[in-house]
Amino acid sequence: MSVELYDPVANPYAPGAGTPPPALVGRDQIIEAAEVALSRLVASRASQHLLITGLRGVGKTVLLGKVAAVAERLGYRVIRVEALGGEDTISSVLRQARRILEEFDGGARVTRALRSIESVSLTLAGTGVSVERQAHPDREALSDVITDVARAAEEAELGVMLALDEAQMLDRSDLRRLLAGVHRCGQDGLPMFTLIAGLPNLIGEVAKAATYAERMFQVWELGPLSPDEVMQAVVDPAAELGVSWDVAAAERIVDLSDGFPFFVQTWAYHTWNAAMDDPISLSDVERAVPNADHALDASFFAARIARIPASEVAYVQALASLGAGPHRSGEVAAAGGKATAEVAAFRDRLIHEGVIYAPRYGWVEFAIPHFDRYVMRVMPPS
Template sequence: MKKQPSLDALNPFMPGAGMRPPELVGRDADIENVDRMVARTKLGNLNQGIIFSGLRGMRKTVLLLALQDASSRQGIVTARLEAKGDIGTDWDMLFHEIALATARVKSLRLRRKLASALASIDSVQFSFLGVGAGVKLSDEERRRTNPFRLELMVESLSRELAKANTGLFLFVDELQEMDDEPLGALISLQHKMGQEGLPFYIIGAGLPNLPGVLSRSRSYAERLFEYRTIGQLPDSDTAEGFQKPARANGRPFADDALDELVKVSHGYPYFIQAYGKAAWNASDSNPTLLEAVRAGEPEARRELDEGLYASRWQRAKTSGREYLTAMAKINGDEPCDSSAVAAEMGKQPKEVSMIRESLIQLGLVYSPEHGKIAYTIPGMGEFILRAAPTMGQTYDGRR
C-alpha cells in the first residue's frame, strides 16, 4: 500500500527569500500591467519600464519571477539578475544573463540571428578608444568599453527582436545595490532605446529608496519608468493568501482562526507564510482552529526572527546596532527624526551621520523623506526591543 504523505509534508506555506508562495495574492494589477506591456511590445508600441519598491518581506523577488515567467510564456525574451554592488560582478552578470536569454529563444531561426548579432560585438571598432576593427578586446579594453558594448548588444538584439514582433525585458532585483557605472549605463540605455523606438525594457525591484537612487544616477529616470509601491496587502487579500492554499490542500482555517491570522500577519506576505506554516503544523483538527493558530505563534515569531531579522541585525557593527536600537526606543517600527536618534544616543547629528550612512548602505534603513529615517524590514523595531538583548546587545540608551 502506498504510504500517505504526512500533514507536515502537505503544508503549503513556505517562508524563505525568493520562494514562491502557493498563491501570489494582491498582485493582479501588476501582472495585468506587464501583460499589457507584452501586448504593446508585440504590436510595436512603446512602453515605460517598471520599478517596484517596498520594504523587505513584501515578496518583490517572487513578483519579479512571476512577471518574468508570464512574459516568457508570451514569447518575450527575458533576462534576470540580482545586483550585487560590485562593478565587475554587475557588468559580468549583465552580459552573461542577456547572452543566456538569447540562447533560450525557441525559434532556431531567430536564435541564429541573435547569435550572429552577439558575435560581432567583441570585434567592433572603437576608434576613439584606440581599438582596431577585427581585434579581440583585452580585459582592460573590455572594462573601458563595457557601456558601449552593452549598448551595442542591446541595440543589435532589440532590432532583431523588433522584426520578430517581440522584445527584450531585463528583470533586475535589488536594483538599488547596483554599482553606479552599470546602473547609469542601464538607465541611459533605456532612454536611448525609447528614443530609437526599440523594444528593451527594465523591470526592476528594490527597497523604498530605489526611486531616489535612480533619479540621482540620471535625472531623467523619473520619466523613463512607471513607479509602483509594493506594500501591505488588504485584509481580503491577506485572508485569501491563508485560506486558498489551505483549502486546496484539504484543511482550511476556521473563521476565527483566519481572523487571527489576518490580524497577526499585518498583511505582510512573508508573515503570511510564517504564520500559515506554524498554524498548519500545530493543528490536529480539520478545519484548523484558533487554538492551533495561537499555539503556532511562537514558532512563527522564531521563523521570522531567523529568516528576516537576526542575520541583518548581526550584519551591523556595534555602533550601527546602537543606532538601530535608538530608533526602536524612540518610535518602535515607525519612521523617526534623524536628529532624535542622535539625541537618544547622546550625540550630535553630525557625529552619527557616518553610522546612518553605513546602515543605509547595508540596506537596513532608508530615508523616506529629508530628516527622517526608517527600517527597511517591517517589525524590525519590535524585534530589537524584544529579542536584541539576548543577542549580545549592550546599548542601554544615552551615554
C-alpha cells in the same frame, strides 16, 4: 480531523526568500499592467517600464519572477539579476546577454552586440563567434550592450526583458548606463522591457541616475495586503486540500502578520504544522507561536543583524528604541546620545546595506517590517 491529516509534507504554505506563495493575492493589477506593456512592445507600440518598490517581505522578488514568466510566455528572453554591488552584477548581465546571442544565427547585429560585451569586459569566455577584442574595457559601452542585444533580438523577432532585483544596490554609474541603454531602445522602437525592483529609496536612486528616468517607468509601491487579501491567502490554499480555517483563526493571522506576505506565509505554515483541530482554530494559531516566532527570529531578522558591523549596532538600537518609524535623523542621533553629524556615516552605510532607508530627506525608517520589535527584544539599548 485527526492530527495526522495535517501532513507537513502537504503543507500548502511557502515561506521563503522569493518563494511563490500558493495564492498570489493582491498583485493582479501590477501583473496585468506588465502584460499590457510587454504585449505593446512586441506589437511595436511604445510602453513604459515597471519600477516596483517596497519593504522587505512584501513580495517584490516573487512579483518580478511572475512578470518574467509572463514575458517568456510572450516570446521574450529574460536577463534576470539580483544586484549585489561590485562587479558581479554587471558580469551576470553580460553572461546572460551573451547566452541570448548564442541562440541567434549570427550576422552583423549579433557580432556588434558581442563586440559591445567585449568592450565592457575582457574576461568573458569565448562565444563561438570570432570577435576582435578591444585593447581596454569600456564601462560606458554597457548602454550599447543593452541596445545592441535588443537589435539582435528584434532581427530574430524576439523581445528582451531586463529584470533587476535589489536595484538600489547597483552602482549609480552602472544604473545610469543601463537606463541610458533602455531609454535609447525606447527611442529606437526596440523590443526591450525593463522591470527594476528594490527598497523604497530606489525611486530616488533612479531619479539621481537619470533625469528622464521618472518618465520611463510606471511606479508601483508594494505595501501590506489588505485584511481580505490575507484571509484569501490563508484560506484558499487550505481549501484546495479540503481543509477549513475558523474565521477567528484566520483573523489572528491578519493581526500577527500586519499583512506582510512573508509573515502571512510563515504564520500559516507553522499553524498548519501545529494544528490539531478541525477546522484550524485560534488555539492552533496560538500553539504555533513559539515555532513561528523562532523561524522569523532565526532567519528573517537574525540574517539582517548578522550583516550589521558592531560600529553600527548602536544606531540600529537607537532607531529601534523610537518604535515604528519613520523618524527624523536628529531624533535617532539624540536617542543614541550623539549629534547628527556624528552618526551620519553609520546612517549612510546602513542605507547602503539595505537595513534602513530614507522615505524623505532627513528621515529614516527600517526597511524590514517589525525589525524595531526584534531589536528591542533581543538587543535593547543598554
